[in-house]
Amino acid sequence: MSGNTVTQSVTWSLARAARELDLRRGEFDLAVHLGYVRTVPDEGGAGRRVTRAEIDRVRSQEGFPEALRERVKAVGTTEGAALMGVSTARFTRLARLGLVVPVKFYVNRYRAVVWLYLAEELRRFPAERQNVPLLRGRMPEGLRDQLGAGLDLRPRNWRGRHMGFLLRQAEDPWARAAVVASLLEPAQVAEVIRDPYERACLNRFRPERPGHGAPDSPAAYLVSRIMTADDPDEISWLRADLGHAVAEAREAHPAPRPTPRARTGVVPEPAGPSAEEHPTVPGSPPVPVAEAAAFAPTGSVSGPAAAVRAVAVPILSPTVVPRSETVLPENPPEPGEDGRPRGLFGWLRRRDA
Numbered sequence: 001m002s003g004n005t006v007t008q009s010v011t012w013s014l015a016r017a018a019r020e021l022d023l024r025r026g027e028f029d030l031a032v033h034l035g036y037v038r039t040v041p042d043e044g045g046a047g048r049r050v051t052r053a054e055i056d057r058v059r060s061q062e063g064f065p066e067a068l069r070e071r072v073k074a075v076g077t078t079e080g081a082a083l084m085g086v087s088t089a090r091f092t093r094l095a096r097l098g099l100v101v102p103v104k105f106y107v108n109r110y111r112a113v114v115w116l117y118l119a120e121e122l123r124r125f126p127a128e129r130q131n132v133p134l135l136r137g138r139m140p141e142g143l144r145d146q147l148g149a150g151l152d153l154r155p156r157n158w159r160g161r162h163m164g165f166l167l168r169q170a171e172d173p174w175a176r177a178a179v180v181a182s183l184l185e186p187a188q189v190a191e192v193i194r195d196p197y198e199r200a201c202l203n204r205f206r207p208e209r210p211g212h213g214a215p216d217s218p219a220a221y222l223v224s225r226i227m228t229a230d231d232p233d234e235i236s237w238l239r240a241d242l243g244h245a246v247a248e249a250r251e252a253h254p255a256p257r258p259t260p261r262a263r264t265g266v267v268p269e270p271a272g273p274s275a276e277e278h279p280t281v282p283g284s285p286p287v288p289v290a291e292a293a294a295f296a297p298t299g300s301v302s303g304p305a306a307a308v309r310a311v312a313v314p315i316l317s318p319t320v321v322p323r324s325e326t327v328l329p330e331n332p333p334e335p336g337e338d339g340r341p342r343g344l345f346g347w348l349r350r351r352d353a
Contacts, residue, residue, distance in 0.1 A: 010051065010052040011040065011042070011049035011050060011051050011052070012049060012050050012051075012052065012055065013049060013050075014028065014032075014039070014047070014048060014049070014050065017037070017049075017050035017055060020055050020059075021037070021055065021058055021059070021065060021068065022065040022069075023065070023068070023069065023072070026074075026104075027069060027072045027073075028072075030072040030074060030103065030104065031068065031071075031072045032048075033103075033165040034071070034072065034165075035168065036058070036068060036071060036072065037050065037054065037058055038050075038054050039054075039169070041171065048169070070119070070120065071120055072118075073118070073119040073120070074103055074104055074116040074117065074118060074119070075116065075117060075119045075122070076114060076115070076116055076117075077091055077092060077095075077115070079119075080100070080117050080119070080122050083119060083122045083123055084122050084123075084125055084126055084135065085126060085135065086135055090135070093139065093143075093147055094134060095115065095117075095154055096147060096151060096152045096153060096154060097143055097146065097147065097151065097153065098153035098154075098156075098157050099125075099131070099134065100117055100121070100122065100125060101117070101121075101157040101158070101161055102115040102116060102117055102154055102157065102158045102161075103116060103117060103118045103158075103161065104116045104158075105158060105226065107219040107222055107223065111218050111219060111222065113222060113226065115154055115158075155225075155226045155230075156229070156231055156234055158226070159183055159226075159227065159229065159234075162227075163179055163180070163183060166179040166182075166207050167179050170205075172205065172249075173245070173248050173249035173252040173253075174201050174202065174204075174205050174249045174252075174255070175205040176245055176248075176249070177202060177205075177242060177245035177246045177248075177249050178201075178202045178203075178204075178205035178206045178207065179207060180238055180241050180242045180245050181193075181202045181206065181242055182206050182207055182209075182227070183227065183228065183229050183238055184228070184229055184235065184238050184239070184242065185228060185229075188235060188238075188239060189202065189242070191239075192239050192242050192243055192246075193242070193246055195255070197255045197256070197257050198246060198250075198255040200255070201249075201255040201256065202246075209223065209224075209227055210223060210227075
């Protein structure tokens with residue numbers, strides 16, 4: 001076995017890989033999302049890992065680690081405005097118009113959403129000629145009208161960017177479809193995907209959402225709103241994309257379905273002889289084969305054939321009530337004129353005599 005193969009087989013957890021690359025965990029996550037650090041699935045199914053060969057590749061790049069830190073540096077509104085040379089108010093308007101795209105966000109202690117942007121992208125924005133009029137002077141009238149109507153594309157642009165991050169890591173076609181489904185309301189997914197087993201498969205591959213606060217907390221509610229599409233155009237686009245993704249997943253391999261045995265939990269019994277093969281008299285109890293064989297006539301065919309033929313012979317026995325079990329009335333009727341009791345009681349007395 002070569003040394004390169006051994007190096008490829010050694011994998012480290014994400015936390016250890018971040019330490020080896022001299023990055024904070026947030027910086028490392030951004031490096032993974034942006035494709036600067038490649039990860040591989042954990043063989044034990046416990047998320048993602050980083051190979052030793054990938055760590056060596058990143059560490060061998062020129063300017064490591066300062067150059068890598070600069071590429072994954074995320075800044076807020078104040079620092080971002082300073083990098084672009086504009087006021088914070090203008091920077092916010094540009095972000096709401098979707099001209100600068102956030103790369104991550106968090107909810108602060110005042111339950112306000114704080115958007116973060118890549119510093120490298122903000123430095124390039126003023127250098128592009130078509131962006132110069134947006135940095136100085138009055139905003140174009142059409143853009144002002146959109147801002148006045150309450151336009152805010154920051155959540156939508158972040159969702160689009162985040163979906164691209166997740167799609168790059170998804171290797172199974174159902175996992176790719178689950179990435180698209182994770183940005184839609186469950187009711188929207190149910191309208192597009194009618195099969196409950198396919199929806200269950202999407203839920204199994206559904207990516208985990210970033211944790212912000214305890215479940216059902218105001219912070220978690222804000223995160224859920226940001227991660228769920230609410231614009232009609234975006235919803236329409238995601239629904240169409242989900243339909244195509246699920247169609248591709250079906251062609252690769254259908255969603256798993258339970259077998260009839262696993263679904264009912266009852267093992268079907270083997271079919272026995274039909275009523276046409278062994279007719280019986282209506283109302284007669286079934287007779288076991290062993291008992292029926294005892295009543296087979298002498299000289300008949302012996303063995304299993306005789307037992308089967310004997311089953312078809314009904315066994316009828318009269319119902320006899322023993323005398324000791326005969327129930328007599330507690331108050332017998334009075335005797336008639338001849339001194340003999342009348343009715344059924346008298347008839348029984350005469351019969352015994």
